[in-house]
Amino acid sequence: MAAALLRRASTSPSACLLRPLSGRLFSSSSDETVLSIETSVPFTGHKIEPPSRMVDTTPKELLSFFSDMALMRRMEIAADSLYKAKLIRGFCHLYDGQEAVAVGMEAAITKADGIITAYRDHCTFLGRGGNLVQAFSELMGRQAGCSNGKGGSMHFYKKDASFYGGHGIVGAQVPLGCGVAFAQKYNKEGAVTFALYGDGAANQGQLFEALNISALWDLPAILVCENNHYGMGTAEWRAAKSPAYYKRGDYVPGLKVDGMDALAVKQACKFAKEYALANGPIILEMDTYRYHGHSMSDPGSTYRTRDEISGVRQVSRERDPIERVRKLILAHDIAPASELKDIEKEVRKQVDDAIAQAKESPMPDASELFTNVYVKGYGAEVIYL
């Protein structure tokens, strides 16, 4: 079947498009049609020529973006309710608004590439192949959780998918991530590691130390700043003299990306992976936004206005990642609005089912208190009171 290239006629997202010659309305059989779509904004480079803003994608990919992000969104909203019902306790940091980063990144890489992040990790875990039951069980402290209920919201990991967590005290994950990259180079794996951090943690000294070493040793490390513009209650301009995080690497090149455009994220990560394998570290700054407060204990409205929050979401401003993909799907006639609604309903059901299943998982056994402190069989004594 001839692949028809659809080109966007103008920069306006809702502009009319050239229809494929076949004139098909719903393309289940043209799932692999390559579409070239322009990102919302061009990339900005620091000491590097940025990639093209025309991103190749397929209807299948766009639909998967939609359903994956809808699932992540639904999971986070459900976590909000569970927290308020006191089934999730302690700290719970939600990712809604930032889904495009997790989803776009996965589209560009494989499970051999590593990802490490801080505590806003539920969706990253899902993106790496974690399932909802493991996620909800962990959030509720049950045995079926990905850390057997012992880690909690901030400590999700998935070794078989090269997901290295899940860290509570920010900053420390970046040297860890560079260490994973070091091992990848050492073992000649041909893989890269993405070390994610926020605009708050971007001011940690250890980041620059790790970056320096990674640059010296040409490690395949990609530092990704998920800039949602607030470090808990402190806006970026109050914490960073230079909030141009993609430039902070100085001698390390950087790219600024619209982090709410999944296609832009995909393009940037693909570009970064190629670069890092050949040359060493690179920084990506994802310009994104979180709808919830810093965590469930923070309303998120004492340091930002409600207008700002709703302004980012509004469809007319097109920043919401899910709405953007929905519009693309509708504009390219990939699926009708009703199908998308069905996907959202299905996703809701999946989440509800997972929660029900997670609730049935028991709390960890008392003996679990002492397991995995050390690796078994190596002579360490455990003293019981």
Added chain:
Amino acid sequence: MASLQMAALLSAPSTPVPSDRVRLGALRLSASSSSAARNGGALVVRSEAKVSGGGASARGLSLITHAVAEKAAAASSADSKPGHELLLFEALREGLDEEMERDPTVCVMGEDVGHYGGSYKVTKGLATKYGDLRVLDTPIAENSFTGMGIGSAMTGLRPVVEGMNMGFLLLAYNQISNNCGMLHYTSGGQFKIPIVIRGPGGVGRQLGAEHSQRLESYFQSIPGLQMVACSTPYNAKGLMKAAIRSENPVVLFEHVLLYNLKERIPDEEYVLSLEEAEMVRPGEHVTILTYSRMRYHVMQAAKTLVNKGYDPEVIDIRSLKPFDLYTIGNSIKKTHRVLIVEECMRTGGIGASLRSAIIDNFWDYLDAPILCLSSQDVPTPYAGTLENWTVVQPEQIVAAVEQLCK
């Protein structure tokens, strides 16, 4: 130079304070007002206290010799008791506010302490009152801003550095150990570090391993550092003020779960002694030494123990470094049995050091081995049930006392 330690010993409502408790370790205490009126169980002892100037008007530093409610007229009908009621985090704030007003060299630095008001509201409103230069919002850079706090203290400023959670201060360990602790010594006494490092620590409600740490065990070996742990609104305010006035670096340990404790504290100004332990419940059978949140588990166990016919003496040691061996020793000489209840982990915790100190000093007075109940040597798990088993529970305290008193 301000000499500090004005100790106002206003007893807690039901605990009369014997007069021999007025000695405060190495601190001087003038008996100028030992004509202290003893009225309704209240005793105020006034020591010499000079206010460090710097142009600050001492906010009517009215030390009164007896704490009878002079303000009764001003109080509402519902408020016929002296003092005012507040929550622990408010008491900390009150102490901080009073010291900042009194002394312009006192400043606060930490993450989200200013405009946000503090993640536990200890600094709420202070930024509006004192401005951005005295209540400083730092980026997330603990190593650096703690170091900067220490550096500014070397010149004479009195910073109060907040770790949003004590665990974050591990990033600043080098600064705290090497600079804070050592500079006075290595400079031959030239530099003083009158810094206060404070923040919430301890096991909370399922906060996860990294946010449930107890740093008192890590810091206790650092020479030159003083450590105190507050546990009630009354001692929180008093210790905060004392820590700020101290010429030594003081680490003030607060606890995540104690911020909302409510208590009625005096209206008049008071400062507590950093080196002093607090007698919570006098008794005869066994000395229970504890601090911070475990005090409440101990008091809960004490209720059960009293019903079973035991008479435990409960001491909140408050001063984690140095230990108030005077108070502790007096107690051991009376009861001959010691139980330590702490939230630190067993290995290398405060209890371990306290045990050694007691053995060294009071071995002859002991009729039984010293028992120490500590948290398990594991990272704090997230699951609620596991987390409960990590820390000492009242039932274990009761069992330990029964074993001791066999």
